Amino acid sequence: MAEKVSSGSRGKPIRCRAAVCRKPGEPLVIEEIVVAPPMPHEVRIRIIYTSLCHSDIVFWKMKDFPGIFPIILGHEAIGVVESVGEDVNEVSEGDTVIPTFMAECGECRDCKSTKSNLCSSSELPFKVSPFMPRYGTSRFTDLNGETLYHFLCVSSFSEYTVIDIAHVTKIDSGIPLSKAAGLLGCGVSTGVGAAWRTAKVEPGSTVAIFGLGSIGLAVAEGARLCGATRIIGVDVNQDKFEVGKKFGLTDFVNAANSENKSASEVIIEMTDGGADYCFECVGMASVVQEAYACCRKGWGKTIVLGVDKPGSQVSIPSASILCTGKSLMGVLFGGLKPKSDIPILLNRYINKELQLDEFITHEVTFEDINKAFDLLIEGKCLRCVICMNDQ
């Protein structure tokens, strides 16, 4: 049971529960850990809700580098500031915040440009690091004093975590803290942003989405909000069509139905030449290649969102690159800047324009966190929210 949040814990280590992953692919173990106080430019946060994302699964299973253990996974969450380190003015104790794997220092060339969301602050470039980004050290130890590794600068599968201020987005105090808001820390922002900000889907567009997990359906939601008239979903699971309709899906292609034609051939046919925008939301090079094949020549854009295993490569014929006018790009966090854009999306949710609650298909308590893994692996959920609050 976590120690009560009070000014009494400020500056001291906190003893609390975390779901520790000690070996690749094995159930997480709820155990007591010690969370050090935040260093300068860091914030210690009490997690209220967190959710499981496919990227957690990818690293949970990873036996070789960059997989590293024991680790506290989780990177999509919402919480409350328990205390701040020195030189933190942006947030105060009690603020509602959403931590993100993406940094926004606000000062580097990329943060100042509208064309990039890849913060290039020398201490904070995006990399899969097992430590706090600014110091290269961990704030977590187990009861034997052994270091526990961080994950993507968030580590939200813990009652308390420590996050660098560049990875913290403050939520306006007038907005009630909700489970759904945590989804903006990764999945929904990634998908909606990709359609809205990266692709800049225009009204009347035709969009194809490969992979109808939360990210793919968030792309659909974003494309719907942008006025796309045709949103084609591709998945091996036929049930995803019904689920997808509420997010704007107008058509469905079953990728497992490969008797005569590939999904891309079907899409080229049904769109008379290809989709204006194709999104890959699975994380497989072969699917990236398929998405590229069925985006329309002339102006088609293929956008990659899925996280593939390390070492994977995409191969495209030179003649296709040269002669079709198609473009290929990938994007993290949908091209959004967390601190600037999460509040915008949150407002759209509050105003009932953007759907968030509909992504939550299951809820479990912290003790049952491994059920969330099972549900996602079996393809039975979109977002399963893990409720940390023990009151």
Next chain:
Amino acid sequence: MAERVCGGSRGKSIRCRAAVCRRPSEPLVIEEIIVAPPMPREVRIRVISTSVCHSDILFWRIKDFAAAMFPRILGHEAVGVVESVGEDVNEVSEGDTVIPTFLAECGECRDCKSPKSNLCSKLPFKSSRTAPFMPRYGTSRFTDLNGEAIYHFLSVSSFSEYTVVDIAHVTKIDSGIPLSKAAGLLGCGVSTGFGAACRTANVEPGSTVAIFGLGSVGLAVAEGARLCGATRIIGVDVNEDKFEVGKKFGLTDFVKAANSENKSASESIIEMTDGGADYCFECVGMASLVQEAYACCRKGWGKTIVLGVDKPGSQVIISSSDILTTGKSLTGVIFGGLKPKSDIPILLNRYINKELQLDEFVTHEVTFEDINKAFDLLIEGKSLRCVICMNDQ
């Protein structure tokens, strides 16, 4: 010697000289051929000057793949005068100055009507076949004196005193503009490079640009980037002499490729630009260079644009993680993303107004008889554009 252009040849076959490629990599043979009159929607053109482009060389040499077709009349960059038109041609008349292009613009299809595409879908460009016939009928207008059909090339076939071109592949030049050798360069190379910089990449003032391959296309990219206000234009080539040549087109820096003692060109570029160039252009036609160009464009917003024509079957390979986490984009484009009929006249005007350099690309001139010298010069890397003057007066 070509028969005189006059109303007398209208509707009839013309007997004239052409530089025929009969076997891969062998010198072209100047021989007499017969050029049939234009079918409906076609235009027969007397070529005034033409130039050799690297793509001519590529398909001159090719032995394998479906693209190897002989005998063939190569050449696709030229300027000429309309000798006669087929039925249903209203856009040009006899005597008009025209520039034929390998890229069509029908003006009616969805792509032609969109500002976002220059890939006409009515008469699509098919790189694998390189257009061995007239696009609308699938037949040839050329026969040799034995009656054997000669293949067309890229819908143009300009290495001939007369050629027949589909109206969708013909750009009319305003009659007030004097016909010049340099204008022909807008039929391919210079438009490709210039358009890639200004239209496709839309280079902004203050940008940093890196160009892999400093042939005419690469230097035309530099020229375009210069006119768009790029402040740093880095050229990469195996030939150091290209730096001096390139300076007149705006090159500010040079990196020698293949200097693999310590660093690759892309590593040098990343270092000298503190992270990578805003725009990288591949103007050679090699997958490994596309990959290098991609490696040294800046993360966050960098764009890599492919202009070079690689051999059929070539593949570009990029790591999935780079695609996802760098925010870079990869695009290819033909004819610089330009629409021939709309954009060639614009570029020609900029040339007339002395804003856009064209003459500076013409480093050599030969007569038609010496066309094989133009091939030699380009293969040896000694020329940018060698213009072949067809006019025998």
